[in-house]
Amino acid sequence: MDTHADVVVVDYGLGNLRSVTRGLERAGASVTITDDPGRFDDADGVVLPGVGAFREGMENADPYRDALADVAASDTPLFGICLGMQMLLAESEEAEYAGQGAVEGLGFVPGTNVRFRGDQKIPHMGWNELDVVRDHPLVTGVDGGRGGSVDGEHAYFVHSYYADPEDDHAIVAETEYGVTFPAVVANDDGTVFGTQFHPEKSGETGLTILKNFVDLC
Amino acid sequence: MTLTKRVIPCIDVDVDEDGEPAVYTGVNFEDLEYTGDPVEMAKRYNEAGADEFVFLDITASAEGRETMLDTVSAVADEVFIPLTVGGGIRTTDDIKETLRAGADKVSINSGAIENPDLIDRGAEAFGSQCIVISLDARRRYDEQGEHYERIDGESCWFECTVKGGREGTGIDAVEWSEEAESRGAGELFVNSIDKDGTKDGYDIPLTSAVCDAVSTPVIASSGCGSPADMYEVFTEADADAGLAASIFHYEEYTIREVKQYLAERGIPIRI
Numbered sequence: 001m002d003t004h005a006d007v008v009v010v011d012y013g014l015g016n017l018r019s020v021t022r023g024l025e026r027a028g029a030s031v032t033i034t035d036d037p038g039r040f041d042d043a044d045g046v047v048l049p050g051v052g053a054f055r056e057g058m059e060n061a062d063p064y065r066d067a068l069a070d071v072a073a074s075d076t077p078l079f080g081i082c083l084g085m086q087m088l089l090a091e092s093e094e095a096e097y098a099g100q101g102a103v104e105g106l107g108f109v110p111g112t113n114v115r116f117r118g119d120q121k122i123p124h125m126g127w128n129e130l131d132v133v134r135d136h137p138l139v140t141g142v143d144g145g146r147g148g149s150v151d152g153e154h155a156y157f158v159h160s161y162y163a164d165p166e167d168d169h170a171i172v173a174e175t176e177y178g179v180t181f182p183a184v185v186a187n188d189d190g191t192v193f194g195t196q197f198h199p200e201k202s203g204e205t206g207l208t209i210l211k212n213f214v215d216l217c
Numbered sequence: 218m219t220l221t222k223r224v225i226p227c228i229d230v231d232v233d234e235d236g237e238p239a240v241y242t243g244v245n246f247e248d249l250e251y252t253g254d255p256v257e258m259a260k261r262y263n264e265a266g267a268d269e270f271v272f273l274d275i276t277a278s279a280e281g282r283e284t285m286l287d288t289v290s291a292v293a294d295e296v297f298i299p300l301t302v303g304g305g306i307r308t309t310d311d312i313k314e315t316l317r318a319g320a321d322k323v324s325i326n327s328g329a330i331e332n333p334d335l336i337d338r339g340a341e342a343f344g345s346q347c348i349v350i351s352l353d354a355r356r357r358y359d360e361q362g363e364h365y366e367r368i369d370g371e372s373c374w375f376e377c378t379v380k381g382g383r384e385g386t387g388i389d390a391v392e393w394s395e396e397a398e399s400r401g402a403g404e405l406f407v408n409s410i411d412k413d414g415t416k417d418g419y420d421i422p423l424t425s426a427v428c429d430a431v432s433t434p435v436i437a438s439s440g441c442g443s444p445a446d447m448y449e450v451f452t453e454a455d456a457d458a459g460l461a462a463s464i465f466h467y468e469e470y471t472i473r474e475v476k477q478y479l480a481e482r483g484i485p486i487r488i
Binding site for chain 1: 219220221223263268290293294297298299316317319321344345346403404432433434457458487
């Protein structure tokens with residue numbers, strides 16, 4: 001059985017790619033960091049990382065829109081992390097909040113991203129608990145030896161907005177922070193998915209999720 | 218379910234006589250003593266359940282800084298939890314270099330006091346989430362402060378110091394915390410010169426005063442000698458994270474023991 005996985009990390013000019021690259025390597029992947037959309041075709045899996053603002057992220061990712069849509073339409077897994085996950089949705093109220101008008105997301109998961117409302121401290125930063133609400137290969141066996149799901153496992157979050165998918169079926173795991181929000185989302189086919197938290201900063205739980213991703217590739 | 222309180226080990230890193238990175242631990246910011254290899258220590262703390270790491274570069278030379286960045290990279294490659302790096306950060310280039318080496322956040326101390334605009338520029342360029350402002354406060358019992366607390370019946374304010382507590386600045390620590398937050402700081406490290414290395418507990422009046430003044434997360438530091446000290450700073454001062462160095466270095470308590478103690482008493486903790 002060929003277990004070798006060539007994973008491409010999209011370098012669209014944002015974020016620290018070092019940790020996610022090392023995490024994927026630890027999980028068994030061969031990683032190429034690239035800004036060349038031509039490389040996506042041959043990859044066994046594509047990772048869309050991201051830290052920062054939605055508008056800036058989408059503007060930087062714009063040249064990759066078509067190539068990413070091809071990946072999304074294929075069987076090749078596409079994994080968005082943090083802002084990269086938010087970009088999988090159709091839009092975000094972040095740009096509007098910043099007074100910049102609407103910005104179009106990638107639209108692979110129907111829905112929008114909304115800002116935390118309430119008196120919680122923003123950003124939501126730190127370790128919070130995951131509650132798995134349905135099966136998906138990304139969260140398989142991340143149980144710390146305590147059962148069949150990641151219930152009770154913690155992950156590291158840093159964000160002020162969260163995904164609000166149109167269809168609840170897109171939600172794989174949830175977290176609570178003043179409101180219950182999606183921590184892991186996936187499309188209908190299950191080949192496009194993302195985590196709001198940073199698996200590369202979430203210790204053993206995060207490494208298991210990265211390993212699940214590599215196994216899918 | 219809620220955001221957990223964080224238990225954070227801090228490592229002071231210097232270079233030894235051979236130019237190799239080494240971990241040192243001191244009392245009242247002085248009398249540093251060699252206690253181990255930084256990468257090995259980081260791995261050990263990671264396995265013990267640390268929620269984050271803080272690395273403080275206590276070298277004072279350009280060569281030391283290079284060595285330190287290599288150490289940051291070595292740790293970031295081994296350990297998959299958030300890493301904050303501080304010491305000698307004075308420019309946006311310093312911030313960029315440190316983040317590029319693998320740090321998730323930078324902690325800025327006197328660099329921000331000397332040039333507060335660095336906070337705005339850093340937050341703008343890299344995001345507030347990676348700008349941590351660290352302050353070294355000391356108690357003063359005179360009439361020059363802005364915010365007074367009653368401590369043992371006396372009226373006290375907290376002054377920001379620089380150079381490891383050796384030099385006062387006249388700046389009120391609570392006032393400075395508010396300013397740092399408004400300029401875009403994403404977290405505040407609150408160190409106490411009076412408590413550092415004493416192991417008789419965090420400076421609760423200082424930590425409370427800062428927590429009450431800002432809404433950004435506060436990391437309490439200096440004085441932790443036992444799990445009970447950390448419990449106190451979470452419950453009495455509402456700190457978001459507790460930092461400790463020597464109790465972990467000398468293995469008086471493991472991180473897991475501290476977390477267990479806190480969890481048993483109802484503090485939300487990642488175990």
